[in-house]
Amino acid sequence: MPDDYPRIAAVTGATSGIGEATARRFLQSGFAVVGNGRNGQKLAALEDELGPAFCGVAGDASEESVLDSLFETAAGRYGAAPDIVVVNAGRGLGGSVKDADLSEFQDLLKVNLTGALALLQKAARRMVARQRDAFPRQAADIVIIGSVVGRHISPFSAVYGASKFAVHSLAEALRREIGPLGVRVSLVEPAVVLSGFQAVAGYDDEMLQHFEEKFGPLLVGEDIANAIGYIVDQPAHVHISDIVVRPTRQDYP
Numbered sequence: 001m002p003d004d005y006p007r008i009a010a011v012t013g014a015t016s017g018i019g020e021a022t023a024r025r026f027l028q029s030g031f032a033v034v035g036n037g038r039n040g041q042k043l044a045a046l047e048d049e050l051g052p053a054f055c056g057v058a059g060d061a062s063e064e065s066v067l068d069s070l071f072e073t074a075a076g077r078y079g080a081a082p083d084i085v086v087v088n089a090g091r092g093l094g095g096s097v098k099d100a101d102l103s104e105f106q107d108l109l110k111v112n113l114t115g116a117l118a119l120l121q122k123a124a125r126r127m128v129a130r131q132r133d134a135f136p137r138q139a140a141d142i143v144i145i146g147s148v149v150g151r152h153i154s155p156f157s158a159v160y161g162a163s164k165f166a167v168h169s170l171a172e173a174l175r176r177e178i179g180p181l182g183v184r185v186s187l188v189e190p191a192v193v194l195s196g197f198q199a200v201a202g203y204d205d206e207m208l209q210h211f212e213e214k215f216g217p218l219l220v221g222e223d224i225a226n227a228i229g230y231i232v233d234q235p236a237h238v239h240i241s242d243i244v245v246r247p248t249r250q251d252y253p
Contacts, residue, residue, distance in 0.1 A: 005032040005053065007139075007232070010070045010082040012061040012119065013089035015042040017195030018145060021221030022086055025229045027053055032078040034070050036061055036089065061089035062115030067122055083130070083138065084232055085123040087116050088145045093160045094207075100159040112163040116144070120174055127183045135182030139236035143228050144171045146189040148244060152253035175241055184239045186231045191246035191253070193219040215250040 009026045013019035014035030023033045027050055036057045037043055043056025055077050059066035074082045090112045093104055120142065127140040134140070149157045150164025168187060175185035192211050212218060224245055231240045 005030065005078055007031045007084055008034070008074050008078050008080055008082045009084035009086065009232075010034045010036070010074060010123075011086040011088060012036045012070075014056070015039045015046070016221075018190070018193060018221045018224045019086070019088040020046070021225035022088065022228050023054065024050075025222070025225040026084070026232075029229065029233070031084070032074070034074045034077070034082065036066065036070055060111075060115075061119065062110045064118060067115075067119050071122065071126065081126050081130070082123070083127070084141045084143070085119065085127075086143045086145070086228065087119050087123075089115065090145065090163075092157070094157060095159060096155050097158045102159070105159065108160065108163055112160075113166050116167055117170060120144070120170060124174060124178050124183065128178055128181050131182035136236045139232070139234070140183045141186065141232045142174070142183065143186045143188060143231060145224075146171065146187050148189050148191045148246065148253045151189055151244065154253045172241075175239075179239060179241075182236070184231075184236075184241075186240050187242045188224060188227055188231070189242070189244045190219060190224050191215075191244075191250050193221060193224060195221055215247045218247050219245065 009031050011019050011023050011033060014023045015037030023035045026033050032053050034055050034057055038060060040058035043058050047054055047056055055073055057069045057073050071081050091108055093100060093108050095101060123142050131140050146168050147164040149161035150168045154161055171185055171187040192215060227243050227245050234240060
């Protein structure tokens with residue numbers, strides 16, 4: 001690992017919300033970060049703001065070539081493949097089973113599930129090979145962003161929640177497979193987090209106001225980034241496999 005950067009991270013969905021906050025948290029820890037997002041202009045702005053420790057890879061995180069570029073860019077720019085991969089890119093879709101608008105369902109599955117699985121495979125294969133000689137001297141982390149609606153069924157976010165139930169299953173299966181090989185797989189399950197997620201999911205201002213009145217103060221991206229930072233900062237032999245983060249007043253889901 002290059003002396004300048006004790007760890008190298010790849011973060012998808014790094015142009016806003018949890019992903020951007022996580023990239024900034026890693027940079028504060030002295031890590032190098034390769035951040036992915038669809039918004040090339042925002043990535044360029046982050047490169048200018050954050051300096052040489054941050055490098056952007058523009059594109060859709062469900063596309064194999066974009067995922068491959070995350071690893072190639074890290075190796076070319078920072079001298080090694082990422083030893084932290086945060087599987088964060090995703091989108092929401094409001095509505096119940098009966099009423100959800102399924103015209104966007106395939107895109108939801110492509111990003112939330114197919115793209116996530118592809119990145120899990122690519123990260124796992126590289127990290128298992130690395131950890132044969134590195135564990136327990138060095139840690140390797142795959143951190144997956146799930147949701148409380150992937151743990152508890154919400155009739156009002158049922159379709160989105162179904163995608164997260166699937167991701168949670170993949171996370172636990174991968175943990176059992178590669179944890180014994182020295183690679184940590186951690187699932188972070190946020191509740192309501194204020195970000196651009198709500199607009200894409202079709203949540204209106206009235207619903208957000210309801211959340212704020214019922215559960216507020218609501219979480220922000222930095223709250224989840226702090227949980228991720230805690231996970232990756234543990235010694236290599238300590239595996240935080242699952243964290244649920246809610247606003248204090250949110251009782252359910």
